[in-house]
Amino acid sequence: MAGLxxxxxxxxxxxxxxxxxxxxxxxxxxxxxxxxxxxVLASAEAVSPAVNVADEDVARLRYTSGTTGSAKAxxxxxxxxHASLDTxxxxxxxxxxxxxxxxxAPLTHGSGALVxxxxxxxxTNVLLHHFDVDDVLSAIERHRITMLFTVPTMxxxxxxxxxxxxxxxxxxxxxIYGGAPMPEAQLVIALQKFGHSLHxxxxxxxxxxxxxxxKPADHVANDPRLRSVGxxxxxxxxxxxxxxxxVLSVGExxxxxxxxxxxxxxxxxGDGAASSVRDPVDVMNxxxxxxxxxxxxxxxxxxxxxxxxxxxxxxxGFNVYAAEVExxxxxxxxxxxxxxxxLPNDDWGELVAAFVxxxxxxxxxxxxxxxxxxxxxxxxxxxxxxxxxxxLPKNPSGKxxxxxxxxxxxx
Numbered sequence: 001m002a003g004l005x006x007x008x009x010x011x012x013x014x015x016x017x018x019x020x021x022x023x024x025x026x027x028x029x030x031x032x033x034x035x036x037x038x039x040v041l042a043s044a045e046a047v048s049p050a051v052n053v054a055d056e057d058v059a060r061l062r063y064t065s066g067t068t069g070s071a072k073a074x075x076x077x078x079x080x081x082h083a084s085l086d087t088x089x090x091x092x093x094x095x096x097x098x099x100x101x102x103x104x105a106p107l108t109h110g111s112g113a114l115v116x117x118x119x120x121x122x123x124t125n126v127l128l129h130h131f132d133v134d135d136v137l138s139a140i141e142r143h144r145i146t147m148l149f150t151v152p153t154m155x156x157x158x159x160x161x162x163x164x165x166x167x168x169x170x171x172x173x174x175x176i177y178g179g180a181p182m183p184e185a186q187l188v189i190a191l192q193k194f195g196h197s198l199h200x201x202x203x204x205x206x207x208x209x210x211x212x213x214x215k216p217a218d219h220v221a222n223d224p225r226l227r228s229v230g231x232x233x234x235x236x237x238x239x240x241x242x243x244x245x246x247v248l249s250v251g252e253x254x255x256x257x258x259x260x261x262x263x264x265x266x267x268x269x270g271d272g273a274a275s276s277v278r279d280p281v282d283v284m285n286x287x288x289x290x291x292x293x294x295x296x297x298x299x300x301x302x303x304x305x306x307x308x309x310x311x312x313x314x315x316x317g318f319n320v321y322a323a324e325v326e327x328x329x330x331x332x333x334x335x336x337x338x339x340x341x342x343l344p345n346d347d348w349g350e351l352v353a354a355f356v357x358x359x360x361x362x363x364x365x366x367x368x369x370x371x372x373x374x375x376x377x378x379x380x381x382x383x384x385x386x387x388x389x390x391x392l393p394k395n396p397s398g399k400x401x402x403x404x405x406x407x408x409x410x411x
Contacts, residue, residue, distance in 0.1 A: 183330030313342030
């Protein structure tokens with residue numbers, strides 16, 4: 001842990017832990033200055049301590065998902081969480097003590113953002129141990145859940161459930177999805193089931209959500225903006241820039257940059273020290289955070305994500321965005337989800353490879369997937385390898401791990 005002293009932490013003279021005294025005694029030996037929470041609580045005075053915490057004091061080192069490579073720790077000061085709370089209260093409010101959020105995704109990622117506004121309003125947070133379609137639907141009915149965050153895979157499985165209509169889900173006012181691209185075919189089905197409550201959000205570990213939001217009124221079938229992630233929220237600015245960092249015009253594709261109070265200080269350095277104020281890997285363009293996402297904006301400010309800069313496959317000299325291919329494949333009614341990666345190839349440089357999960361009970365062949373790809377994509381974008389798989393590797397937050405897919409494909 002060398003180097004932590006270089007971070008602007010608020011003073012933490014003691015660490016409180018819960019659990020058996022035997023465990024706490026061992027932690028005292030290993031860590032030092034560790035107090036037993038239950039003992040401290042029993043002896044505490046009813047006086048609020050005076051603690052001064054500045055906006056720029058570090059609140060958390062939050063690791064990225066590491067879906068395309070190694071995870072990095074973003075340095076998030078307290079102002080980031082103030083900004084996220086203010087935005088959520090504005091964009092999803094009003095919150096009341098009647099609100100109940102169901103958490104089935106890890107609180108360390110997207111779902112955790114809902115904890116603060118719910119507690120702020122005196123509402124209730126309900127936690128499930130893991131994601132199970134029937135358990136989620138039953139919990140919504142039983143607890144009269146008003147808010148739920150899902151990643152696209154979760155939402156796709158919910159709307160595909162043959163028992164969906166048997167549950168009373170009328171209490172749900174905000175079904176929020178994000179964290180990865182949502183296949184349009186699955187979104188259209190979700191629109192039929194949950195159209196009044198759907199909110200798509202865009203955010204990232206380095207700038208906690210919501211940066212942009214696609215609200216229920218924007219969820220209109222056959223509207224091109226259904227493929228967007230919405231417009232920037234209160235307190236966030238979004239722009240599209242070229243390789244030199246120059247702002248692009250409406251409709252032009254480039255890297256998405258974000259500016260606002262929700263942007264991190266930088267990454268925690270690999271040498272155990274904060275990398276000055278900003279990260280040396282050029283993640284900042286002045287006050288703007290380079291997101292690594294590639295996209296465009298339309299004339300009304302709706303943001304469309306094309307893919308990740310690191311998720312571009314160069315095949316035969318052509319750039320192929322994996323997200324575009326995945327969207328095309330998921331248009332097939334028997335495709336539940338798809339992941340497209342580039343694999344080393346002597347002839348093409350990189351080979352476009354697709355790994356596809358069929359809808360439960362459906363019969364799906366590589367020829368079926370190839371046919372839908374050729375009906376929607378130029379020839380050079382079509383996968384040259386198609387594997388039908390039972391499931392895709394995911395991290396604890398539910399995001400597909402493409403680095404693991406590549407590793408397995410090479411083995």
